[in-house]
Amino acid sequence: xxxxxxxxxxxxxxxxxxxxxxxxxxxxxxxxxxxxxxxxxxxxxxxxxxxxxxxxxxxxxxxxxxxxxxxxxxxxxxxxxxxxxxxxxxxxxxxxxxxxxxxxxxxxxxxxxxxxxxxxxxxxxxxxxxxxxxxxxxxxxxxxxxxxxxxxxxxxxxxxxxxxxxxxxxxxxxxxxxxxxxxxxxx
Numbered sequence: 001x002x003x004x005x006x007x008x009x010x011x012x013x014x015x016x017x018x019x020x021x022x023x024x025x026x027x028x029x030x031x032x033x034x035x036x037x038x039x040x041x042x043x044x045x046x047x048x049x050x051x052x053x054x055x056x057x058x059x060x061x062x063x064x065x066x067x068x069x070x071x072x073x074x075x076x077x078x079x080x081x082x083x084x085x086x087x088x089x090x091x092x093x094x095x096x097x098x099x100x101x102x103x104x105x106x107x108x109x110x111x112x113x114x115x116x117x118x119x120x121x122x123x124x125x126x127x128x129x130x131x132x133x134x135x136x137x138x139x140x141x142x143x144x145x146x147x148x149x150x151x152x153x154x155x156x157x158x159x160x161x162x163x164x165x166x167x168x169x170x171x172x173x174x175x176x177x178x179x180x181x182x183x184x185x186x187x
Contacts, residue, residue, distance in 0.1 A: 003083035006174060009091055012075045012162045014067055019148060019160045020075065028063065032056040070097060079161055081174055085136075086151055088159040089129040098128060130159055134178040142172060149175055 014020050032052060040049035067073055076091035090098055102125040109118030132153040141150040147168040149161040163171050 006081045006167075006171065007079065008164065008167055009076070009078045010162050010164060012077060014071070014073050014075050015064070017148070017160075017162070018146065019150065024063070028060060029056065032059070070101070077162060081171065081178075083134075085131055085133040086159055086161070086175075087129065087131050088161070095128055099125065130157065132157055132159055135181075137179050137182065140175060140179050140182060142175075144168065144172070151175070151179075 012020070014024075032055070036049040036052035036056070039052060040046060071094065076094040078089050078091050080087040080089075089095070102121045105121030105124070106118045109115065109121060132151060136153040136157075137151055138154060139150075139152040141152075143149065147163040147165060149163065149172060150158065151161065152158045161171060161175070
């Protein structure tokens with residue numbers, strides 16, 4: 001394989017990939033779950049916790065509708081593997097939509113006086129392209145059944161390589177060659 005550049009594009013169904021569903025669950029579920037628990041513990045009233053969980057259910061439903069309407073329920077990704085590392089980026093057409101949504105989120109957060117919302121929009125925009133150097137990879141997990149390879153670098157940087165049935169063996173081999181310095185993640 002050497003230092004040849006390997007590139008591919010893929011359209012991943014958001015609601016059929018466990019990796020994506022887990023990240024959505026953490027991003028949305030954990031804060032609301034903590035809020036429900038705190039309200040219940042501090043007030044002693046289960047009705048507040050149930051109200052928060054009801055709001056969470058509505059928010060999850062609205063998120064599902066939004067992702068279906070705007071993105072057709074798919075994540076359009078592009079990957080590049082070369083001698084330096086791994087790049088994961090959103091494909092251009094979807095990246096344009098993301099820029100609009102993220103800009104609106106920032107502006108609405110600023111105009112409504114909610115800096116956390118503005119910050120969420122800025123953070124989302126900053127993750128449109130992620131690069132991890134091979135030398136900084138700390139963990140790799142291979143999931144051949146779902147044709148996914150999880151690459152982690154430190155606490156916050158991670159990339160899920162979503163592969164096709166045709167290119168998974170080649171990509172798996174390339175990642176193994178580049179991450180010999182690690183003990184293998186579970187297969």
